[in-house]
Amino acid sequence: MVAHSQKPRKKNRPVAISRWRINAVLMASLLCIVAVMLRLGNLQLVQSAKLAGMANSEIKRQLTINPRRGTIRDHAGNVLALDVDRESLFAIPPEIDAKNAPRLALMLSSLLGRTAPELLTAMQDPKSAWMPLKRWLDPEIAQQVAKVIENEPGFRMMYEPRRVYPQESFAAQTIGAVNLEGVGISGIEGYYNTDLIGTTGMITAEVDAQSQPIWIAPQQSKPASNGADLQLTLDPLIQHLIEVELKAAIDKHQADGGTIIVLEPKTGAIRGMASYPTYDPNRYYDYNAEMYNLNPAIAKGYEPGSTFKLVTVAAGLQSHSFTPDTTVVDEGVIDRYDFSLKNWDSGGHGPITPAQMLYYSSNVAALQFNELTGKDKFYAMVNAFGYGKATGIDLAGEGEGIVKDPNAESWSPLDLDTNAFGQAILVTPLQQVRMIAAIGNDGQLMRPYVVEKVCHADNCTTTQPQPQGQPISSEVANTIREMIVKSANGYVNPVKPDTLWLVPGYAVGAKTGTSQISDGHGGYGDGTIGSVAGLAPINSPRYAILVKIDYPKDDPFGVNTALPVYRKIVEQLMRYERIAPDPNFVGPDQVPGVAIAAR
Amino acid sequence: MAVNIRQFFPIQQARARRTQLARYLQLDGGRYLIAAAVIFALLSLISLGQTGRLATQGYELTNLQTQQRELLRTHGALQLQLSEAQSLLKIEQRGKALNMRPMTPDQVQYVTIAPPAPATASAHTP
Numbered sequence: 001m002v003a004h005s006q007k008p009r010k011k012n013r014p015v016a017i018s019r020w021r022i023n024a025v026l027m028a029s030l031l032c033i034v035a036v037m038l039r040l041g042n043l044q045l046v047q048s049a050k051l052a053g054m055a056n057s058e059i060k061r062q063l064t065i066n067p068r069r070g071t072i073r074d075h076a077g078n079v080l081a082l083d084v085d086r087e088s089l090f091a092i093p094p095e096i097d098a099k100n101a102p103r104l105a106l107m108l109s110s111l112l113g114r115t116a117p118e119l120l121t122a123m124q125d126p127k128s129a130w131m132p133l134k135r136w137l138d139p140e141i142a143q144q145v146a147k148v149i150e151n152e153p154g155f156r157m158m159y160e161p162r163r164v165y166p167q168e169s170f171a172a173q174t175i176g177a178v179n180l181e182g183v184g185i186s187g188i189e190g191y192y193n194t195d196l197i198g199t200t201g202m203i204t205a206e207v208d209a210q211s212q213p214i215w216i217a218p219q220q221s222k223p224a225s226n227g228a229d230l231q232l233t234l235d236p237l238i239q240h241l242i243e244v245e246l247k248a249a250i251d252k253h254q255a256d257g258g259t260i261i262v263l264e265p266k267t268g269a270i271r272g273m274a275s276y277p278t279y280d281p282n283r284y285y286d287y288n289a290e291m292y293n294l295n296p297a298i299a300k301g302y303e304p305g306s307t308f309k310l311v312t313v314a315a316g317l318q319s320h321s322f323t324p325d326t327t328v329v330d331e332g333v334i335d336r337y338d339f340s341l342k343n344w345d346s347g348g349h350g351p352i353t354p355a356q357m358l359y360y361s362s363n364v365a366a367l368q369f370n371e372l373t374g375k376d377k378f379y380a381m382v383n384a385f386g387y388g389k390a391t392g393i394d395l396a397g398e399g400e401g402i403v404k405d406p407n408a409e410s411w412s413p414l415d416l417d418t419n420a421f422g423q424a425i426l427v428t429p430l431q432q433v434r435m436i437a438a439i440g441n442d443g444q445l446m447r448p449y450v451v452e453k454v455c456h457a458d459n460c461t462t463t464q465p466q467p468q469g470q471p472i473s474s475e476v477a478n479t480i481r482e483m484i485v486k487s488a489n490g491y492v493n494p495v496k497p498d499t500l501w502l503v504p505g506y507a508v509g510a511k512t513g514t515s516q517i518s519d520g521h522g523g524y525g526d527g528t529i530g531s532v533a534g535l536a537p538i539n540s541p542r543y544a545i546l547v548k549i550d551y552p553k554d555d556p557f558g559v560n561t562a563l564p565v566y567r568k569i570v571e572q573l574m575r576y577e578r579i580a581p582d583p584n585f586v587g588p589d590q591v592p593g594v595a596i597a598a599r
Numbered sequence: 600m601a602v603n604i605r606q607f608f609p610i611q612q613a614r615a616r617r618t619q620l621a622r623y624l625q626l627d628g629g630r631y632l633i634a635a636a637v638i639f640a641l642l643s644l645i646s647l648g649q650t651g652r653l654a655t656q657g658y659e660l661t662n663l664q665t666q667q668r669e670l671l672r673t674h675g676a677l678q679l680q681l682s683e684a685q686s687l688l689k690i691e692q693r694g695k696a697l698n699m700r701p702m703t704p705d706q707v708q709y710v711t712i713a714p715p716a717p718a719t720a721s722a723h724t725p
Contacts, residue, residue: 079682084675085668139676159672166682212661214654240687504704571704580709591705 067198070227086136086162096154136162173295177281190396198227231453233269253552265437267465268446299399301426305513307533308422315381321373327351328368355483363421370420384471393448402426437544440535442474484509505581505592510534512558527551530558536570
C-alpha cells in the first residue's frame, strides 16, 4: 500500500479578501461613477447650449430660397426680360490636381473665352477657397465644360439665375438693366426693382450630406415670394417702327443720336420710346455707364426751339392776352436789350397772327406775342405744363429740365423774349411730347406711364390714367390744333398750304423746331437739334409724337431731318390703326390708301 | 364491472377552476416588465414604420422638387426661345430672306363696312 504524502487540498476554504482591497475597489468604482457623473453634468448642464449649437450647426442649416425676378412683357404679351437658370463654373483651388491644372486651363480657355494663363492663375490661387471661373454659361457650352471637368476634383457647376433680354437692344433704354448682383439699375428694372425682386424665403432644417433638407425632422420655413410680373404700355410694332425709322434717319444725316416718343394723349400711356445710340442690356457692362444709366428720352435736356412756340401761343390765348386774330409786325429782325434777335432766315413777314407765327416759325413775332402775355402769365403757363419738374413717369432717372425763375436775380427780360421761341430754357423730350399731348387731349395734362399692369401671382393691378392738371381750355387746345395742321401742311407746300397734306389722306398736326446747342460759355455752337412735335390724326388724336435728331451733319434744320421721319411714322401708324384715309385730305398727285365702300 | 367513482360535483369544480384562473391572471413584477417591454417594442415598431414611411416620402418630395426645378428650367429655356423667335427684327429678317417686301401705301385697300340699316317700323307701332 502506497502511502500518500500529499498535502490535503484546501477544500471549501473561504477566500479571504482584505477589507482594504474591497474598499479600494469600491472607492475606485465610486470615483469612476463620480467622474462619469461630473462629466455628464458638465456635458448636459454646463456645456449643453454650446454643444447643442455645435451639433445643430453641423446638421441644421438655414437654406435660402431665392425668389424669381418678375418677367417684363410688352403690351402684346411678348417677353422683354426674364430670369433663366444658367450654369456657372467654380473652382476650389485647394482640391485641384496641380499636375492636371495646366491641361485643364488650356482646354477650358477656348470654352470659357478666357486665356489659359488667366484660368491657371485663378485655379491655383492659394488664398481662395472658392473661385468663379465663368458665370452663366450658355447651355451648349455648359455641356462641353461638364465633359472636360468630369471626374476632375476641385470643380463645381451650379445653377444661378441670369437676367436675359431676349430681344436684345429692343426698347433697351426704357426697360433698363440689372447688374450682376441682380439689382435693377436703370429704366423699369430700376424703378420697379422692389416689386420685381420679390422676397427671399428661408428654410431652417436638418440637412443630409447633399445639403438637402431631411423632411422627417421638424423645420421652420418662410416661403419665397416671387417678384411681380410687369406688362408695359409699349406696343411692339410701334416700338419696332420708331427704332427702325430713327436708326435710318441717323444714318442718313450722320447724326450723333436722336429720340422718338409716341404717347397716347388721352391716357398718357407711352406706346413707343426709342433713343439712339442704344445698347444691349444682356451685356450692359461693355458700354459706358451713361449709355445704360441715362435714358435720353426722359433725362437729357435740350433747348426745344420753335416747338416751344406752342406754349407761347397757349399762354397768350388762355390768358386772353391776345386772340387768334391779333397781329404783330414781323420785320425779320428786332432789337431787345442791346441784342439783335432775328428769324431763322432773318426774313420778315409783315403783320402776322399767332397761326402765321407758327406757320412761318417766326421768332420775332413769337417774342412780341410773349411780351403781350407778360412774364407772370407766360411762366404760369410754363409751370402749368409741368416744365422744370419731373413728369412722374415710372422710369428711373428722369430729368427735370431747367426753367429760369422770373423772380430770381439771374432772370432778365431778355429771357422772356428768347423763351418765346424755345431758347434759354431746357426741357426733356418727354416734357415736350406731354405738352403737345395735352393740346391733343383738350387741354388736359396726363401723367405719362409705361407699366400698365403689375401682377403679383394672379393678383393684378392695372394702372389708371392720371390727370395732372388743365393748363389750357378745350377751346384753346382746339384752336392750336387747327393752327398746327396748317403749319404741318405748310411744310409740304409753303405757297398753298391747303392744297397738299403732310400725310395724304389724314389731317395731322406738326410743329418743327431747330435748336441751337449751347457751347457752355453763354453762346451757341455750330451743331443743331432738329425736332418735330405733332398729333395724329388731328381730330381726336390717337398719338402725340416727338421726333428729335441730334447734331445732323448734312442739314441743320428740323424740317429736313426730323419731319420726314415724323411723316413716315404717322403714315404707318395710321395704317396700323386701320384708319381709312379721307379723300378730302388728299392733294393733287398725292397717293393715299384707296378707300372703297362695301355694300 | 366498471364503476364511475368520480364524484359528480360540477359546481364545486367550476368554482375551483375559477379560483385557479384568477391565480394565473395575477401579474407579478416580472410579468409587468415583460408586458411593458412588449408594449414598448410595439410602439417602437410603429414609430419606426412611420419614420421610415416619412423618410421615403421626404425623398420622394426631394425628387419631386428636383423635377420641378428641372421643369421650371426647361420652361424658362423654352420661353426664352419663344421670345427670341417673336423679335420683330428677326421676323423682318426672315421675311426679307423669303423675298418679301414691305407694303406700300398704294397697295392698301380699306373696306368701309356700312353700319346695319335700322330696323323698319314694327307692325305694333301705333
